[in-house]
Amino acid sequence: MDLSNMDDADAAALVRGKRVAVVGSGKSAFDIAAECADANGAELPCTMVCRSPQWLLHDVSVWGRLHLGYLYMNRFAQLMVRKPGAGLASSLLATLLTPLAWLVSKLTEAYYKRAIPMREYGMEPELGFAGAIASCKIGMLPEAFYDKVRGGGVVIRRSGKFSFCEDGLVLDGGRVVPADLVILATGFRGDQKLRDMFVSPRVKDIVAGSPGTTVPLYRECVHPRIPQMAVIGYAESLTNIYAIEMMAKWVARFLDGAFRLPSVRRMERSVAEWGAYMRRSGGERFRRSCLGAVNIWYNDELCRDMGCDPRRKKGLLAEWFQPYGAVDYADIQ
Incomplete structure (x- = not known):
């Protein structure tokens, strides 16, 4: 929030020429890491420290060649969901349609895991796609994000916890991430x-x-x-x-x-x-x-x-x- 409250020039000046670590795995963390990579390139790569990767997809309007609106944002799709206050008949119908809901979720997961190199960089989400839709743990990737990862501008590190040290962060197993600046994109209450x-x-x-x-x-x-x-x-x-x-x-x-x-x-x-x-x-x-x-x-x-x-x-x-x-x-x- 401190970074987002700055104007663009001040934010760019803050990260430019520094070893930056971003803690988080949601959309804000991806956006900040992409901006740091644009500012510093591969010479001073931005390190993303992620605990639980989320579903970050392509363009929100179409999200690749697959339009999610026809799978999850119409009335038929919501027949497969147990809705609050909908009554017994609706709940029974949602239960009967559980196999179809599972199939749609798995096919969507397979499509995006093939279209986006999340598995290659250890960013494959553990939460199923339908669960991500239901809990809003889904978002849009910054443009060409994984191109920045391939080019060395962003380095991804998975860790269940972190602590600070004199030179930056300490991750699981004692791994040290050198950092001059740490940005916490870990959500707010x-x-x-x-x-x-x-x-x-x-x-x-x-x-x-x-x-x-x-x-x-x-x-x-x-x-x-x-x-x-x-x-x-x-x-x-x-x-x-x-x-x-x-x-x-x-x-x-x-x-x-x-x-x-x-x-x-x-x-x-x-x-x-x-x-x-x-x-x-x-x-x-x-x-x-x-x-x-x-x-x-x-x-x-x-x-x-x-x-x-x-x-x-x-x-x-x-x-x-x-x-x-x-x-x-x-x-x-």
């Missing part, structure tokens, strides 16, 4: 940011909830016991701007008086259902909330609250098999 907005210890505990649950937000926007505050963007998605825009529309409609919130008990029951889903889908780390595998289902709930038709496509086949995106909700003001 959104729940702590919410807590820090308040002075009252009681309100701090209410807004963050218990450590073993996700942050309790109804429709991922409003705390049942603090309805005067709306939170936009705490929940993640595969395309965050699209998800955040829908949350903002929902909050704007609520403020305009288009609908009322249900009782605190009903909101807390809904929060518990969504929290159980988030924990199952792997979003418990850092108490994250991810809408990746259920984004359409989530938008359906927002649409029904706002009095809008959740079915946004023209024609039965389009409704079930075409990808959903921001353009489908553009007419909701």
Whole structure:
């Protein structure tokens, strides 16, 4: 965050001519490593220290020749997911479709492992592709990233832990990574940011909830016991701007008086259902909330609250098999 708050010139000056180590394996770590490689080249390679590699793919619009929207971002794909509050029939159908969901995930994994040299550099993710979608542990590679690795501008080191030493970092087995500058791209605590907005210890505990649950937000926007505050963007998605825009529309409609919130008990029951889903889908780390595998289902709930038709496509086949995106909700003001 310190680096991202700098302007481009200051950030480039900070890393130029230095031995840089970046700790992390998410999109921010890849982006920073690529920028350091552009600044210093192979003469002073940037070292990425990774614990658990994630799925970093090609261009987000098409992601190579495979358009993931037709596999994971349409209504038919979401039939294969156990959705919060969907009822017994939906859960049974998702269970019956488990073999198909497994096959789609494995074929997608095989395609990207062949298209991207992640295995060659020890960056093959342990988490399956469907699990990565469900937990938002997926992102877009910087342009020509693995070309920079081949050219020596980026060096990848796998390690379960690290510590500092006089000359840089010490990794598993006592390996030393020489570094003048270490950049920690290890994530941030959104729940702590919410807590820090308040002075009252009681309100701090209410807004963050218990450590073993996700942050309790109804429709991922409003705390049942603090309805005067709306939170936009705490929940993640595969395309965050699209998800955040829908949350903002929902909050704007609520403020305009288009609908009322249900009782605190009903909101807390809904929060518990969504929290159980988030924990199952792997979003418990850092108490994250991810809408990746259920984004359409989530938008359906927002649409029904706002009095809008959740079915946004023209024609039965389009409704079930075409990808959903921001353009489908553009007419909701």
